[in-house]
């Protein structure tokens with residue numbers, strides 16, 4: 001199973017020389033194994049690059065675990081060519097909404113005059129599935145979804161397969177609930193993260209930035225490390241990088257996170273093209289995150 005990062009940026013896509021090493025596309029991470037349905041975390045602008053490696057002859061099938069409906073997590077769908085082919089199929093699991101079924105609410109942001117067609121007018125078929133605190137299976141892989149603290153209904157996910165596990169919590173805002181201390185790790189976060197091999201977690205702010213933006217629904221690098229330590233995570237991938245952080249700043253923040261983590265958690269900063277591979281057998285030794293630059297199609 002390969003975990004490939006196609007978009008790692010939070011809030012809004014960016015494109016400039018100072019950010020090209022980490023990349024400017026918004027949230028999209030794919031879990032892929034030969035012969036299995038790919039699982040895609042979020043539909044940010046990175047989805048277009050995932051699409052360049054997928055079949056465009058109508059045979060594409062995939063499952064999306066959508067965290068929430070903010071722009072930076074949905075804007076890639078209109079440009080995902082593999083689903084615009086007769087016969088292609090995409091199942092989108094995402095947070096249930098107060099205003100109606102997920103598919104209906106999603107169509108509210110992808111329809112004229114905002115975009116020429118709705119999801120249902122793409123030539124493949126898209127099915128939306130409403131989730132909350134849920135457990136379900138995709139192709140034999142166990143999926144856990146839990147509500148997490150952010151602005152608006154937002155889910156985090158955990159995927160367990162073959163003795164390996166990945167948790168994905170791209171947007172997570174400690175302090176957004178008045179009674180929660182900034183270092184509180186909710187029960188639901190434990191349920192998602194306890195003992196996972198890889199945690200992909202919001203790491204948007206330094207402490208100074210967080211003090212100015214504590215109600216934006218994001219957290220500090222230090223909080224991401226705190227969650228990883230509390231939950232016994234093996235590798236933490238800092239994710240949802242702030243659009244105002246250039247490559248040099250992210251290098252510095254990674255250093256801060258590594259000092260905070262000590263030897264208990266391996267910390268990496270996600271960048272476009274990063275691939276983390278897990279051995280396919282449950283009996284194989286669980287790898288330390290074998291990070292390597294991906295070839296072709298993705299900016300690394």
Ligand SMILES: [Zn+2]
Pocket residue numbers: 010011070072073170171240
């Ligand atoms: Zn976001």
Ligand SMILES: [Zn+2]
Pocket residue numbers: 068070150151171217
């Ligand atoms: Zn958000």
